[in-house]
Amino acid sequence: MKRVGVxxxxxxPIxxxxxxxxxxxAKLVDKLVVGLSTNPSKTPMFTIEERLAMIRREVAGIDGDIEVVTFDSLLMDFADREGASIIVRGLRAVSDFEYEYQMAxxxxxxNDRVETVFLMADVSLQPIASRLVKEIALYGGAIDKFVPAAVAAEVGARVATIGRKGN
Structure with a gap:
């Protein structure tokens, strides 16, 4: 039986x-499903379709069986639908742990049949957060150290259409 993670x-952006x-x-499971969710508490810069295309493009070269899909449900219902036994979550800091611990x-x-596995972000990547990437871009800062080149270009193009902040 395949071990599926979500x-x-x-x-x-990614x-x-x-x-x-x-x-x-992807190294921990036979198949990793990247679940792109809608989050009613967030106002996204990109549509779900744009984010789906971005993620699929960026993970295309990664070894392993990786599928990218959208979902708009409870995470545990999504995990059941995908046949997952593992939820993969990334941790950057202690503040992430407190939130993730409660969610787990x-x-x-x-659903006690699904385990949550926490992966610490690489030390060089720990400060990166999508929220901060967008904020930096909106104020005209360079984001190429935080996102892939194609994503940086897409964020730059979006900022050009919605307008930069500050003077």
Whole structure:
């Protein structure tokens, strides 16, 4: 039986940190499903279709069986639908752990057949967050150290259409 893992997120935009977790998570399972979720508490810069295309392009060269799909449901329902036994989550800092620990506990209550596995982000990638990447770009800063080149270009083009902040 194949061991399936799910790596959920909004990936707005996908960062080098996300790609690191995908690369490493794919080694832990026979199949990794990257689950692109809608999050009602966030206002995305890119549509779900744009993010889906971005992620698929960026993970195409990673070894392993990786599938990228969207979902709009509880994570544990999505995990069941995909036949997953593992949820992969990346951690950057202690503040991430507190939130993720609570979520893992809630998810365990919803479905105790699925385990949550935490992967520490590579030290060089720990400060990267999509929220900060967007903020830097909106104020005219360079983001090429935080995202793949094609993503940096897409973020730059989006900022050009919505307008930069600041003077």
């Amino acid at each position: 790596y959920p997120g909004t990936f707005d 960062t080098l940190g996300h790609i690191d977790i995908i690369r490493r998570g 506990g809630m998810n365990q209550q919803l």
